Amino acid sequence: xxKTAFILGAGLGTRLRPLTENCPKPLLCVRNKPIICHAxxxxxxxxxxxxxxxxxxxxEVYDEKFPDKKYRGREIALSHEPILLDTGGGLKNIEHMLGxxxxxLLVYNGDILANLDLSxxxxxxxxxVARGNCLATLLLRTNxxxxxxxxxxxxxxxxxRDRLRRAGTxxxxxxxxxxxxxxxxxxxxxxxxxxxxxxxxxxxxxGNNEIRGIVDDGGEWRDLGTPADFHAAELG
Numbered sequence: 001x002x003k004t005a006f007i008l009g010a011g012l013g014t015r016l017r018p019l020t021e022n023c024p025k026p027l028l029c030v031r032n033k034p035i036i037c038h039a040x041x042x043x044x045x046x047x048x049x050x051x052x053x054x055x056x057x058x059x060e061v062y063d064e065k066f067p068d069k070k071y072r073g074r075e076i077a078l079s080h081e082p083i084l085l086d087t088g089g090g091l092k093n094i095e096h097m098l099g100x101x102x103x104x105l106l107v108y109n110g111d112i113l114a115n116l117d118l119s120x121x122x123x124x125x126x127x128x129v130a131r132g133n134c135l136a137t138l139l140l141r142t143n144x145x146x147x148x149x150x151x152x153x154x155x156x157x158x159x160x161r162d163r164l165r166r167a168g169t170x171x172x173x174x175x176x177x178x179x180x181x182x183x184x185x186x187x188x189x190x191x192x193x194x195x196x197x198x199x200x201x202x203x204x205x206x207g208n209n210e211i212r213g214i215v216d217d218g219g220e221w222r223d224l225g226t227p228a229d230f231h232a233a234e235l236g
Contacts, residue, residue, distance in 0.1 A: 001046075001047045001122070002046070002047065002048065002104050002105065002106050002122055002126075002179065003047065003048060003049045003050060003099075003101065003102065004048065004049070004050045004051075004052065004098065004099065004102045004105055004106070005040075005043045005048045005050070005051055005052070005105070005106040005107070005108055006051075006052045006053075006054075006091065006094055006105055006106070006107045006108070007026070007036060007039055007040070007043075007051055007052070007053045007054075007107075007108050007109075007110045008054060008087060008090060008107070008108070008109050008110045008111075008176075009024055009025075009026045009027075009036060009053045009054055009055055009062070009110040010024075010054040010055050010056035010057070010081050010084060010085075010090055011024075011025055011056070011057070011084075011110070011111060022058060022061075023058055023061055024055065024056075024057050024058050024059070024061055024062065024110075025110070025111045025224070026039075026053075026110030026111060027061055027062065027065055028224075028230070030113060030224065030230065030233050030234055031113075031233070031234065034065065035110065035111060035112075035113060035224060036053070036110050037071065038113055038114075039108050039110060039112070039114075040071050040072070040074070041072075042108075042114065042115070042116075042118055043106060043108060043118065044072060044074065045118065045119075046106075046118045046119050046122055047122075048074070048106060049074055049075075050074060050075045050077070050099075051071065051074060051075065051076045051077070052076075052077045052078075052079060052094050052097055053076060053077070053078055053079070053110070054078075054079045054080070054081055054085075054090045054093065054094065055078050055079065055080045055081065056080070056081045056082075056084050059078075059080050062078055063078075077097055079093060079094045079097060081093065083193070084193070085193050085194075086193050086194055086195050086196075087195050087196040087197075088188050088192075088194040088195050088196035088197075088198060088199050089188070089191075089192055089193045089194050091107065091180070091185075091188060091196055092185060092188040092189070092190060092192075095185045098182070102182065103129075103181065103182050104122075104125060104126065104129065104179055104180065104181050104182070105179065105180050105181075105182075106118070106122065106177075106178075106179055107177070107178050107179070107180060107196075108176070108177050109175075109176030109177065111176075111223070111224050111225065112175065112176050112177075112221065112222060112223055112224065113220065113221075113222040113224055113233050114175065114177065114219065114220060114221045114222070115219040115220045115221075116139060116175065116177065116216045116218070116219045116220075116221060117216050117218070117219065118139075118177070120214065120216065121137060121139045121177065121178075121179060121214055121216075122179060124137055124155075124212070124214045125137035125179035125181075125212065126179075128155075128212050129181050133208060133209060133210055134181065134209075134210060134212050135180065135181050135183055135184040135187065135203055135210040135211060136178055136179065136180045136181070136184050136200065136203070136210070136211050136212065137178060137179045137211075137212040137213065137214060138157060138174055138175075138177075138178045138200075138211065138212070138213045138214075139174075139175045139177040139178060139213075139214060139216060140172035140173065140174060140175065140213050140214065140215045140216070141172060141173050141175060141215065141216060141217055141221060142170060142171075142172055142173075142215060142217050143171060143172055143173035144171050145171070145173075146171045146172045146173030146174070147160060147161045147162070147171075147173070147174070148160050148168075148171065148172045148173065148174050148213070149162075149166060149167055149168030149170075149171060149172075150168045150169065150170055150171070150172045150213050150215065151168040151169055152168075152169040152170065153169060154209050155209075155212055155213060155214070156204075156209040156210075156211060156212050156213060157200065157204055157211045157212070157213050158204070159204065160174070160197055160200060160201055160204070161197065161201075163201055164201065164204060164205055166204075172213070172215060175216075175221055176223075184199070184203075187199045187202060187203055
């Protein structure tokens with residue numbers, strides 16, 4: 001069981017302005033609670049006991065929202081980024097905050113609203129890690145216009161953003177929710193501003209099926225990237 005989750009909360013939220021002028025995007029309220037709390041609720045359902053959240057824009061609002069650094073009794077550890085490190089750099093930056101039992105980590109973009117089967121993702125990832133060749137497992141949704149080529153036969157990612165020109169069996173969209181093993185951190189360079197997709201692609205290019213995938217086309221998934229997306233989510 002995965003006990004720690006990393007929630008990406010450091011983005012500038014430029015597409016959501018003016019809503020984000022004085023508030024980080026994950027702390028905007030939708031359906032009567034902050035976006036990040038919807039994510040935390042889902043993560044608690046699968047056994048997460050501790051959250052790490054990276055911050056940058058309006059970081060002080062996190063302190064105001066969680067003055068005791070807890071949510072529903074679970075610890076919240078904040079990792080401030082004076083310089084925005086992107087998704088890969090932000091992940092590498094919290095490596096030292098992991099505990100001895102954190103062999104695997106759940107990662108969740110802080111600007112999405114989702115109700116997907118995280119228990120299935122976790123079980124799939126832990127099983128693949130136990131078989132010895134899995135560094136990460138991405139939660140996907142079937143989407144012909146998506147940028148992930150998924151190989152159903154091997155349950156792995158064949159390509160992302162068409163960078164490697166490797167075909168899969170179907171096109172999917174990446175939900176921004178995934179599991180990584182502790183070993184995956186060695187694939188991310190220290191002190192570099194970089195998307196986590198770059199690290200995924202380096203692993204995929206080796207051809208060892210180290211970046212796995214699982215498709216969930218049920219439930220709800222919304223990217224709250226624009227004011228229109230945000231208001232649509234409010235309407236349900």
